[in-house]
Amino acid sequence: MSLRKTGLAVIGVLLVAIVAFWAGHTTLVPPQSESFSTEVSTVEVTKGELGRTITVMTSVERDTVPLVANQIAGTVTHIGDLSAVSQGGILYKVNDVPVRAVVSQTPFWRALTVGSTGDDVQALNRCLSDLGYGTNPESASFTQVTAAALRSWQKSLGMAQTGEAAFGELVAVAENGQSLVAKSDALYVGASMQGGEKLLSVSSGSPSFVIHTSEAQAKLIPTGTILRVHAGDKTWEGVAGEARASQDVAIPVTAADGGLLCGQECAAVPSGQNVTLFTDVIISNKAAGLIVPLAAIHTDAQGKAHVIVVDGENLVETDVKVVTIANGLAVVEGVAEGQRVQVSGATPSSPAESSSPDENSSHEGS
Template structure:
């Protein structure tokens, strides 16, 4: 190869190397095309007028002090179980050895057996009971043949054996009837034995106590003053939560009272079961109900100065408007400053 030809080949090689280096430099140093990082278009929602709040359902324990109404004076096997509730004159509370224990209205507790020849106010109370349950007997205060006949008829109509005597312990005498009575169901279970001296029948106190038993997380949602509703039958009692207390096991007890500080059941406590303890349900307003224009919480923005604003959209025009938050629950907020029917922007398309 001639000297000229070799120089030409060298020059051409250098030119190619330079061109390749320039191309490689551009490929390496040129930044890649940028991805579209604009946020997705925010959504708009229509403001609606509604009530906002949060209610949870919790159990309520009701405790009633029990005052003994009578001491059992019969001995033997229980043949009819006791049952608590409202009783009237002539109702059988329980039975021992087929001897019924009966509710009677009177002044003095039964202090003796009643039979032929007995006279007094206790006989008159017994006769009134017989007459109230349909027996043909006059209230004379003296046990006579008509009283004996009426007593035997009363027994046999109710599948009890006839008897000529009302044994001591067969009458539970109360000053007024009907009345709520608590009968010890365990002591009067059929087949059980009674020896006498047991306190079986009691009258519930007039001031039941109501309390919610909760864990720590639930207690945090129920500060003192929280409104609570306790439904029972045809009643719906309004109550207020008090200060909570905790036991050694971590169970927290929150007492409930009526808004005036009295018993939750007010004048309707007689409608409660007569037992010493009862369980009911309650509705606890952990977020008090508030009515007004409702927007999603994601539509709210807090300004550096603390003001809360929303973006109102009308005919394509946006307006930042200051609002006041009156309450919030479950991702929604009741606010003042916008009207129902207006539309607001929700950030990042969040519903």
């Protein structure tokens, strides 16, 4: 056999050996098993307080009745602050003539001048006295003293100093600080007055409280939901009534017994137009206790709730009672503070390596 043929034979033998070795190795060595285990996290059971509220605005609504008709012809040149009218305050001006408020139970129905007598004159004397012009507040007579005081008041307002009160310049209001409602489409700067216009109204009767909201938000406030309405330093607890459809969804708010929300404290309700009050809607009452994530709680076919407590290498299914739920967390009974519960259903390879919740996170619902 030639040298060349001998070499080829040797190479062939080596190739066969290599192939046989590779085949045997891949056949005899078992493949590495692929792990499908899911890494899970555990959280520590902690003490805290949960509760969920949302904040909405409650509108204060009142019936109104006309106060007085305008008696001065011309153009409206000014509108005063009508939210809390004070004694002698300017309501509005027509041709720069100020129409003023006077606290009186008797309407001003005529011009007042020296020699006039009556309850309306006494109200004017009382007003001038309150403003510091030195009249007798108990006098029902328009005297020279009244005329002199009135001229001083007119001077301070930049008016002609006539010493008389022309009809239409004085408007009787029931009390100091009373809120008036302007007819917005009639009383505005630049409006033309002919006389006889009903420009101002006053609130009448008890206030009512209504939440105006969207259909989506109304679903969070079913009939009977507990509400807390805040007015200054007063807080009234009430309930939501049955929603009614209008341009939006209107939900009346009453006391728990169906009575007036503000009860005997309605004087604390702010007066004026478009009054709204911050209101807490109690979605779930606050409850203190042991808190776990809602994702850690499982229920069986009978509706019983349980969690998986991780105790070293052991997983212990533990029944719990859910007290309240808010923002993905739950207050439960049946576990102990400091225990760790499993958040997912897979088995952790090492509980010590599982993650814990952010210690800075809050357990209290908004």
